[in-house]
Amino acid sequence: MPERRSYRHVRWGEWLLMTAAVLLVIVGLQHTSLLARADRLLQDALVRMLPRDVSQSPVVLVGIDDKSIATLGRWPWPRTLHAGLIERISAGEPAAIGLDLLLSESDSRQPENDHHLAQALQHSGKVVLPMMMQNMGGQAVAVQPLIGFAKQAAAIGHVHLPVDEDGVARQVYLREGQDPLWWNHFGVDLLRLGGHWPLDKALPGSPTVEPSTLDPVSRQVLAWQRSHPINIAFAGPPGSFQRYAYVDVLDGTVPPETFRGKLVLVGATATGIGDLYATPVTDAQRLMPGVEITANLVDALLQNLTLVQAPAWVNTLFNILPVLLALSALAFTSPLAGLLLCVGLMALMAMATVVSGLWLQVQLGPVAGALGLAMSYVLWSWRRMDAATRYLVAEYRHFQNSGLGLPLSSRRRSSRGDFLDRRIEALTSVTHQLRDLHRFVSDSLNGLPDATLVCDTDLHIALANAAAARHFNAHHEQDLSGRPLHRLTDDLVSREGLPHHLADHLRHATLEPGSLEALDRRGRDLLVKWAPSFSASGVHTGWILSLVDVTRMRTEQRQRDDAMHFLSHDMRSPQSAILTLVDLLRQDPEAMSPAQFQDRIERHARKALALSDDFINLVRAQSRDYELEAYNLNDLLSEAMDDAWEPSQAKRIKLEFVGPHDLKESLVDRELFARALANLVGNAIKYSPEGTRVRCGVQAQGTFWEVWIQDEGPGISREAQVHLFRPFYRVQQGIRTEGTGLGLPFVKTVAVRHGGQVTLTSDTGQGCRFALLLPQAGLDPVPADDPDNPGA
Incomplete structure (x- = not known):
């Protein structure tokens, strides 16, 4: 027991140490970028699961595409073209126009063109212009449109699009700048200008301000700051939004009414003049222009589809809780159950990530938790296997040194194979020896001539031998396993007059061998012996009982x-x-x-x-061997009544046969059975008052025939009935004082030797009813014992 407690303490210590190590690893991974790419790949897959129909979206694109370049000439174009485009779109009364072109420098060759564009911006009053930040010698400088354009623009917003380490654009910051100047994102200003985003409506995403690292080369942290990050819920691959060619709008092919109430984004889509980005919904052959990314952002904000990253503490808790649950279960479950649990928890984390992304619009990173689950199972399985192997080795050595193995069952162990193979071979050897030992014990137990039972401390049968099966009328000794002892021995009556049942006696007995003499319902004299059994560590494990049938000796x-x-x-x-x-x-x-x-x-x-x-x-x-033949019991009873005619007439006693005289056969020794019937009929006449009657008959009782004789005499008290069938016993009441005291023992002996029994139903002043129960010819006897009848 101390060794077992020590092992348990070591195991729990290892569990706590491993739990702490796994949790530290998960927390460490959460604060590093090692698993960020894997989490992003999963989040990208969720974004692709959010496609939506934008055919009816108010967001439309006017693209500076390859067709327009081919028609209008090389880029850049004269700003008078932009002015004409804005005028044509404005004529259609759009909700807002986003001109995604950096206009930070003047047209040195044709300055008047800038004046035309400024006038077009002023006349429209619905144009949003972009700005950006540039790194000037380590200083963040806001590059805005020319002063003339800035004054005429309805709003100015930033168009920064951060790119993750893997080169994929997923996220935007809806607010950027540095004190005292801050800018909303270009798309937010477009929505506000178009009346789709009230000024008092809060921006989604975390308001926590964080520094910008917009310099992709130096990764230098600049004074530029940003807040409200969100992941863009892309509507689909490039080309999902309604797009018109710049030249078609300019020459009137697309009528201005097309843009009524629309949010119009104008930007470069042609190859080589605009920025193209990899996104979660693009592939290597087809990238997405920046203006279309802005269109996806605007439509997502319009639909309230704002994907935000879960806070760090929420994500850490999301990854830690399943690992803690798995570690707690692994300490108690089997390896297979532990594996299924870990796999199930991984699936549950994946489902939670999907549900959170699709319905709650909160993006979780489950990779660290899944890795923690896998690590937990592998580490704990390794520790279990190592501990189990060491334990088996120790137990094997203890078994070999204890001398429990049988010499005949020893086997030669192989020394080949790896460490685990050798341990398995050793365990196989021990298993064979234990099987041989079990067979030896089983054969020894079955070889015992007396009924032997092995019980646990709850007094349920654990083992039984063949003699016990015969004793309790079971088909096989295995049929007795698991049965409670008190059910098997409830008919035992102690000759020592113990006040309680055998099972109760053992339950309160001292842990020492003992014995008692008892009598069971079948009339067998038994010597019941018991001895306690103990485990190798001295713990009481049950009892060994032996029921010796001493009936013949008694x-x-x-x-x-x-x-x-x-x-x-x-x-x-x-x-x-x-x-x-x-x-x-x-x-x-x-x-x-x-x-x-x-x-x-x-x-x-x-x-x-x-x-x-x-x-x-x-x-x-x-003592004699019975010569059994089939006889009609009605005929034998009638003969006994005829033989008793003279003494019945002398006392004016009427003999009556009750029931039909049909065929009721049983295998009997005619001479002895006839004498037994004569004894019962003679006793009924002898001890009945004059002028009474004695009734006789034969009737079925289950698979038995009941031959009964009933008188109207003084009856026999219940106290006297206990000893009535003992040899030389005579009842000392009423007129029953004569006789040898051997007649009724003879009747009982004959009944038992025929496979039946004799019963008596009587009480003082109620007469006597004796009955002989004999098996019906051709049927297996299944008598219903009457525990209240002492003559049974």
Whole structure:
């Protein structure tokens, strides 16, 4: 036990250490970028699961595409073209126009063009212009449109698009700048200008301000700051939004009414003049222009689809909780259950990530948690295997040193293979030896001639031998396993007068061997022995019981006692009386008349003869081999009643046969059974008052025939019935004072030897009803024992 407690403490210590290590790894991974790419790939897959129909979206694109370049000439174009485009779009009364062109420098060759564009911006009043930040020698400088354009623009917003380490554009910051100047994102200003985003409506994303690292080369942290980050919920691959060619709008091919109430974005889409980005919904062959990314952002904000990253503490908790649950379960479950649990938790994390991304619009990173689950299972399985292997090695050595193995079952162990193979081979050897030992114990137990039971501490049968199966009428000893002891031995009656059941006696007994003599319902005399059993560590594990059937020995002993009693008392008494009479007559010839002398001599001689006949009949019934033949019990009972006709007439007793005289066959020894019936009918007549009646009959009782005789005599008390079938016992009440006391023991012996029993139903003043139960010919006897009947 101390070794087991020590092992348990070591195991829990290892569990706590491993739990702390795994959690530290998860927290460390959460604060590094090692798993960021894997989390992003999963989040990209979720973004691709959010496609939406934008055919009815108010967001439309006017692209500076390859067609327009081919028609209008090389880029850059004169700003008068931009002015004309804005005028045409404005004529259609759009909600807002986003001119995604950096206008930070003047047209040095044709300055008047800048004036035309400024006038177009002023006349429209619905144009949003972009600005950007540039790194000037480590300083963040806001590059805005020319002062003339800036004054005429309805709003100015930043168009920064950060790119992750893997080169994919996923995220934007809706607010950027540095004190005291801050700019909303270009798309937010477009929505506000178009009346789709009230000024008092808060921006999504975290308001926490963080520094910008917009310099992709130096990764230098600049004074430029940003807040409200969100991931863009892309509507689909490039080309999802309605797009018109710049030249088609300019020459009137696309009528201005097309843009009524629309949010119009004008930007470069042609190859080589605009920025193209990889996004979660693009592939290597087809990238997405920056102006279309802005269109996706605007439409997502319009639809309230704002994907935000879960806070760091939420993501850490999301990854830690399943690992803690798995580690707690792994300490108690089997390897297979632990594996299924870890896989199930991984699937549950994936489902939670999908649900959070699709419905809650919060993006989680489950990779660290999944890695923690895999690490937990691998580490704990390794520790379990290592601990189990070491334990098996120790137990194997202990088993070998304890001498428990059988010499005949020893096997040669192989020394080949790796460490685990050698341990498995050693365990296989021990298993074979244990099987041999179990077979040895089983054969030894079954070889015992007496019924033997092995019980646990709850007194349920753990093992039983073949003799026990025969004793309790079971088909196989395995049928007794698991059954409670008190169910098997509830019919035992202790001869020592113990006040409680055998099982209760064992439950309160001291842990020492003991024994008692008992009698069961079938009339068997049993010597019950028990001894406690203990484990190798000295713990009480149950009891070993042996039920020795001493019926034959007790019967022979009782027969010897009966014979001694018969010879020393019953046979001697009438002979002594005869000798006394002879001596009396010899001393005083006048003491009695010759007739009186003859009567007394005859009475004592007849009594001795009756005793001899009854004793001889009882011995014959007990010892001789029965010659069984099929007889009709109705005929045998009728013959017994006919033979008793004269004594019944002498007492004016009426003999009645009850029931039909049909065929009721049983296998009986005719001579002995007829004498048993004669005894019962004669006793009924002998002890019945004059003028009464004795009723007889045969009826079915389950698979038995019941031959019954009922009188109207004084009856027998229940106290006297307990001893009624003992040899030489005579009831000391009423008129039942004569007889040898061997008639009823003879009847019981005959009934039992025929596979049946004799019963008595009576009480003082109620008459007696004796019944012989005999198996019906051709049927297996299944009697219903009557525990209340002492004659059974």
